[in-house]
Structures are given as structure tokens and as C-alpha cells.
Amino acid sequence: FKLEIWEKCLMSMRVGEVAEFICEPKVVAQYPIVARSLRDIKEGKQDRPRHCCGMSDNSLGYADLDDLVRHPQPLAFIFELLKVERKGEYSQEAWQMTPEEKKAALPRLQEEGNNLYKLKQYSQAAD
Numbered sequence: 659f660k661l662e663i664w665e666k667c668l669m670s671m672r673v674g675e676v677a678e679f680i681c682e683p684k685v686v687a688q689y690p691i692v693a694r695s696l697r698d699i700k701e702g703k704q705d706r707p708r709h710c711c712g713m714s715d716n717s718l719g720y721a722d723l724d725d726l727v728r729h730p731q732p733l734a735f736i737f738e739l740l741k742v743e744r745k746g747e748y749s750q751e752a753w754q755m756t757p758e759e760k761k762a763a764l765p766r767l768q769e770e771g772n773n774l775y776k777l778k779q780y781s782q783a784a785d
Contacts, residue, residue: 660692660753661685664735671739679737683730690723 659665663685671677697720717724752760774783 660695661688664737667735668737668739671737673739673741676736676738679735681733681735683732686733687730689733690718690726693723694718694720 659668663679663681667677667679667681718727750759755763771783774780
């Protein structure tokens with residue numbers, strides 16, 4: 659999970675349950691950065707330039723997230739637990755993998771991509 663508190667919230671739930679959790683600012687301090695990342699992915703802006711010098715304006719690019727950074731507050735999250743999958747029961751996304759797991763997955767992913775390309779399923783091969 660992108661935020662550790664999300665996993666803790668979900669661990670307290672049963673399959674099919676919908677629950678709201680109010681989380682204190684100290685456990686969701688990274689939320690603005692996570693939210694920016696998810697919004698950028700949704701909008702196709704995954705390759706946003708990252709500034710690391712002291713002269714940057716420190717903006718996340720979204721006024722509401724910038725405000726949340728300046729004025730932290732409790733956040734409410736509503737989750738619905740649809741199902742539980744144990745490790746090994748699903749395909750991990752790259753952000754979930756260790757560098758060793760990513761390296762081990764390369765041959766399988768390459769073969770899958772090549773097979774899709776041969777079947778002229780180009781968009782799926784690119785994914």
C-alpha cells in the first residue's frame with residue numbers, strides 16, 4: 659500500500675464491509691505526495707519533472723494538496739473490502755516488488771510481451 663495506515667485499516671475489516679476511518683495528520687503526512695502521484699498517473703503525467711534544488715517552489719501542482727501540506731488535518735477514508743488476496747495469489751505491480759523480485763520477473767514479462775506482439779496485440783504488449 660502507498661500508505662501504511664491504509665493497510666492497517668483494511669486489516670481490521672471483513673470481506674464485503676464498508677468502513678470509514680478518520681486518520682490523524684501524523685499517520686497521513688505522506689498523503690499529499692501519494693495523491694499527487696495517483697492524480698498524475700490518472701492524467702497521464704507520470705513523468706513529471708522532479709526538482710531537488712533549494713530554489714524550487716515546493717508546489718505539488720495541485721492547490722488542494724499544497725494547502726494540505728501547509729495546514730495538516732485529519733483525513734477521512736472510506737474503504738470497501740472486496741476480497742483478500744495473499745502474497746502469491748496475484749501478480750504484483752512493480753511498485754510492490756523489491757529490486758530482486760523485479761529482476762526475477764523480467765524474463766517472464768519479456769516472454770509475455772513478445773507473445774502478445776506476435777499476436778499483434780500491440781497495446782497489451784506495451785503494458
